[in-house]
Amino acid sequence: xxxxxxxxxxxxxxxxxxxxxxxxxxxxxxxxxxxxxxxxxxxxxxxxxxxxxxxxxxxxxxxxxxxxxxxxxxxxxxxxxxxxxxxxxxxxxxxxxxxxxxxxxxxxxxxxxx
Amino acid sequence: xxxxxxxxxxxxxxxxxxxxxxxxxxxxxxxxxxxxxxxxxxxxxxxxxxxxxxxxxxxxxxxxxxxxxxxxxxxxxxxxxxxxxxxxxxxxxxxxxxxxxxxxxxxxxxxxxxx
Numbered sequence: 001x002x003x004x005x006x007x008x009x010x011x012x013x014x015x016x017x018x019x020x021x022x023x024x025x026x027x028x029x030x031x032x033x034x035x036x037x038x039x040x041x042x043x044x045x046x047x048x049x050x051x052x053x054x055x056x057x058x059x060x061x062x063x064x065x066x067x068x069x070x071x072x073x074x075x076x077x078x079x080x081x082x083x084x085x086x087x088x089x090x091x092x093x094x095x096x097x098x099x100x101x102x103x104x105x106x107x108x109x110x111x112x113x114x
Numbered sequence: 115x116x117x118x119x120x121x122x123x124x125x126x127x128x129x130x131x132x133x134x135x136x137x138x139x140x141x142x143x144x145x146x147x148x149x150x151x152x153x154x155x156x157x158x159x160x161x162x163x164x165x166x167x168x169x170x171x172x173x174x175x176x177x178x179x180x181x182x183x184x185x186x187x188x189x190x191x192x193x194x195x196x197x198x199x200x201x202x203x204x205x206x207x208x209x210x211x212x213x214x215x216x217x218x219x220x221x222x223x224x225x226x227x228x229x
Contacts, residue, residue, distance in 0.1 A: 034217060036220075041222070042222055042223075043118070043205055043207075043220030043221050043222045043223055044205070044207075044218075044220040045220070046217045046218070046219075049217055090157065101147070101159060101162060101170065102159070102218060103159075104156060104157040105156070106156045107156060107157075
């Protein structure tokens with residue numbers, strides 16, 4: 001069955017430090033991969049997506065993610081974290097080519113220390 | 115573009131009452147999704163529609179839950195009768211169905227509390 005695992009439930013980093021949020025997926029075919037961010041009381045906002053092509057994808061707010069098929073991973077990175085990045089981050093896999101149906105990971109809560 | 119609009123933002127009701135959640139998708143989007151978010155289970159897909167037709171309702175917890183999409187600009191999720199374990203944040207999302215899996219656009223959710 002398709003699944004998404006985010007191993008880190010909670011991460012704390014200092015402002016200005018680099019960030020990497022881990023995501024592993026289980027899916028037999030070519031995955032469609034997404035990262036979303038959720039601020040308190042808000043819906044989910046798309047950060048970036050991978051469909052095909054270049055395995056390093058750029059997103060909004062300075063985020064990037066790298067698709068590694070051999071590791072079944074799609075980790076999210078940012079070189080320098082800002083206090084406004086504190087939020088919950090969700091990795092998701094699209095399980096069909098054209099339905100838009102997504103399976104989400106459990107989420108990683110990011111706390112940013114001043 | 116106003117985005118996906120959900121109402122109400124908050125709903126508090128007593129066990130046994132009927133609850134109706136509403137969603138207006140982004141104009142032009144042809145797929146609509148209802149998700150439920152809880153601390154224990156994370157984000158769960160309840161049901162989704164393509165072109166107003168329910169495609170997969172396997173995530174609907176039980177018969178107390180029902181969803182409709184009478185037209186391309188409106189959908190409802192109804193719980194009757196409601197139970198305390200239904201307390202969660204319910205999200206509606208829409209997308210443009212394409213071969214490349216158009217990303218979902220989420221509303222701000224409805225926080226449901228059943229006492």
